[in-house]
Amino acid sequence: MALDKTSLDLSRPIYMDNNATTPMDPRVLEAMMPYFTEKFGNAASRNHAYGWEAEEAVEKAREQVAKAIGADAKEIIFTSGATESDNIALKGAVDMYAEKGNHIVTMLTEHKAVLDTCRRLEREGKATVTYLAPKRDGIVDLEQLEAAITDKTIMVAIMMANNEIGVIQPMAEIGEICRKHGVLFFTDAVQAVGKVPVDVNAMKIDVMAISGHKIYGPKGIGALYVRRKNPRVKLTGLIDGGGQERGMRSGTLNVPGIVGLGKALEIAIEEMPSEMKRLTYLRNKLKDGIMSQLEDCYINGSMESRLPGNLNISYAYVEGEGLLMGLKGLAVSSGSACTSASLEPSHVLKALGVGDELAHSSIRYGLGRFNTEEEVDYAIQITVEAVNRLREMSPLYEMAKAGIDLKTVQWNHH
Amino acid sequence: MAYSQKVIDHYNNPRNVGSLDPKDESVGTGLVGAPECGDVMKLQIRVNEKTGIIEDAKFKTFGCGSAIASSSLATEMLKGKTIEEAEKIKNTELVQELNLPPVKIHCSVLAEDAIKAAIEDFKKKQAAKREKAQEALANAQTTL
Numbered sequence: 001m002a003l004d005k006t007s008l009d010l011s012r013p014i015y016m017d018n019n020a021t022t023p024m025d026p027r028v029l030e031a032m033m034p035y036f037t038e039k040f041g042n043a044a045s046r047n048h049a050y051g052w053e054a055e056e057a058v059e060k061a062r063e064q065v066a067k068a069i070g071a072d073a074k075e076i077i078f079t080s081g082a083t084e085s086d087n088i089a090l091k092g093a094v095d096m097y098a099e100k101g102n103h104i105v106t107m108l109t110e111h112k113a114v115l116d117t118c119r120r121l122e123r124e125g126k127a128t129v130t131y132l133a134p135k136r137d138g139i140v141d142l143e144q145l146e147a148a149i150t151d152k153t154i155m156v157a158i159m160m161a162n163n164e165i166g167v168i169q170p171m172a173e174i175g176e177i178c179r180k181h182g183v184l185f186f187t188d189a190v191q192a193v194g195k196v197p198v199d200v201n202a203m204k205i206d207v208m209a210i211s212g213h214k215i216y217g218p219k220g221i222g223a224l225y226v227r228r229k230n231p232r233v234k235l236t237g238l239i240d241g242g243g244q245e246r247g248m249r250s251g252t253l254n255v256p257g258i259v260g261l262g263k264a265l266e267i268a269i270e271e272m273p274s275e276m277k278r279l280t281y282l283r284n285k286l287k288d289g290i291m292s293q294l295e296d297c298y299i300n301g302s303m304e305s306r307l308p309g310n311l312n313i314s315y316a317y318v319e320g321e322g323l324l325m326g327l328k329g330l331a332v333s334s335g336s337a338c339t340s341a342s343l344e345p346s347h348v349l350k351a352l353g354v355g356d357e358l359a360h361s362s363i364r365y366g367l368g369r370f371n372t373e374e375e376v377d378y379a380i381q382i383t384v385e386a387v388n389r390l391r392e393m394s395p396l397y398e399m400a401k402a403g404i405d406l407k408t409v410q411w412n413h414h
Numbered sequence: 415m416a417y418s419q420k421v422i423d424h425y426n427n428p429r430n431v432g433s434l435d436p437k438d439e440s441v442g443t444g445l446v447g448a449p450e451c452g453d454v455m456k457l458q459i460r461v462n463e464k465t466g467i468i469e470d471a472k473f474k475t476f477g478c479g480s481a482i483a484s485s486s487l488a489t490e491m492l493k494g495k496t497i498e499e500a501e502k503i504k505n506t507e508l509v510q511e512l513n514l515p516p517v518k519i520h521c522s523v524l525a526e527d528a529i530k531a532a533i534e535d536f537k538k539k540q541a542a543k544r545e546k547a548q549e550a551l552a553n554a555q556t557t558l
């Protein structure tokens with residue numbers, strides 16, 4: 001495939017890591033700008049115009065966020081981001097509902113902000129946690145979920161869409177099970193909100209985490225949806241102070257960030273139908289383009305229930321970090337241990353039952369609002385070139401081609 | 415993580431990628447690492463059986479850029495050395511030459527292991543060859 005590279009700006013890598021973060025939409029920045037300078041008031045200042053205009057902006061954003069998820073504005077709490085929202089949801093519920101029970105059901109494929117919070121609660125003796133393994137396609141086994149709920153269970157914590165493999169969980173079905181057993185349903189919906197339709201009532205969600213920077217908004221801002229009726233959910237705040245945000249999150253409100261989050265969601269909802277279609281087309285083109293030219297690649301996670309822009313592929317016989325180095329024209333990420341601080345391959349891929357060797361070989365592509373078809377064509381081309389080049393250099397590829405079953409080889413682990 | 419210029423150079427222009435016939439008696443093969451650990455190196459040497467000098471070295475590596483660079487550099491260092499000299503190659507030389515950061519030191523250790531494994535394999539083959547020759551000689555003597 002001949003590509004006219006002159007029309008692509010290759011002075012910097014093409015950004016295809018939109019599950020990690022997104023560039024801010026210029027329309028969002030524009031909406032935020034006045035709140036850094038002339039409209040700098042503290043939203044809690046009740047006695048002058050500066051405070052009023054800040055408060056007004058915050059309440060408008062609260063409406064925008066609520067509308068995006070089918071909630072009431074009073075149910076939205078602003079936080080510093082999804083990690084804080086996840087912490088409030090879990091720790092706040094464990095503290096508030098201690099009399100009812102102390103058991104949480106979650107999944108092995110959750111984000112570290114949920115998993116590490118659960119582990120701390122366990123370590124401190126405040127909660128017991130059941131970690132469910134997903135099915136091979138990344139989706140929760142609903143029967144297993146229901147069976148895991150006990151009379152001590154206070155919360156089910158299952159993310160809506162996974163950050164690595166983009167798999168979308170059956171929210172309404174999970175919500176139904178939680179309602180039936182009188183258990184709170186908390187979902188980290190950071191990757192889903194603004195990308196696919198979300199309705200807290202139809203999905204029977206009680207608590208939900210949202211982030212600004214995954215949806216072309218600013219970093220350092222997030223929200224927590226906390227249901228106010230049927231049931232009325234109460235969470236103990238983690239930060240003490242001025243009692244802002246219904247006492248659940250003290251601290252002076254980040255007005256520009258909040259305005260940005262509101263605007264980002266408004267745009268995302270407005271453009272969702274066309275953007276979902278566009279990204280699904282581009283993602284499928286990327287997948288088909290790569291898979292038609294390379295053998296022995298495996299898609300991680302369900303293709304049926306998946307975020308439009310996400311693709312996660314393992315390229316057998318090639319190590320992920322080595323491959324990233326060959327894809328220097330692309331900003332993507334890998335589940336390889338070498339790319340993580342922990343030197344462990346992706347916990348998500350491991351939970352799916354993907355072998356360590358294929359987890360080491362995985363690349364995540366996250367397409368977003370600013371990616372073009374031309375960029376996807378380029379990504380296909382350089383992926384195929386890099387994988388082929390590294391396979392020529394790979395002893396595993398050579399052995400596999402010679403008919404040796406790599407599983408029968410005695411490796412010396414070091 | 416930013417790679418050193420030398421790692422990038424070896425990654426982009428790897429020296430001595432390829433394979434030698436592992437059945438050849440003058441060839442020693444080392445295969446170290448494991449796929450589930452994310453690194454596997456195959457390093458081969460061809461030794462002049464008369465002089466004991468390594469005349470050729472080849473590698474194939476599954477791993478990150480630093481692993482590829484470590485094995486590529488190792489093959490360069492091996493060529494022209496005697497077996498005794500090659501045995502003395504230390505991973506620290508690779509670390510220095512490639513400016514490997516602490517998290518990548520294991521790549522150089524693996525390359526040193528690969529060198530040792532290749533030499534060991536060559537020595538084993540030579541010993542087997544001598545044994546066979548002696549056996550043949552003994553057989554020849556008894557038939558006399």
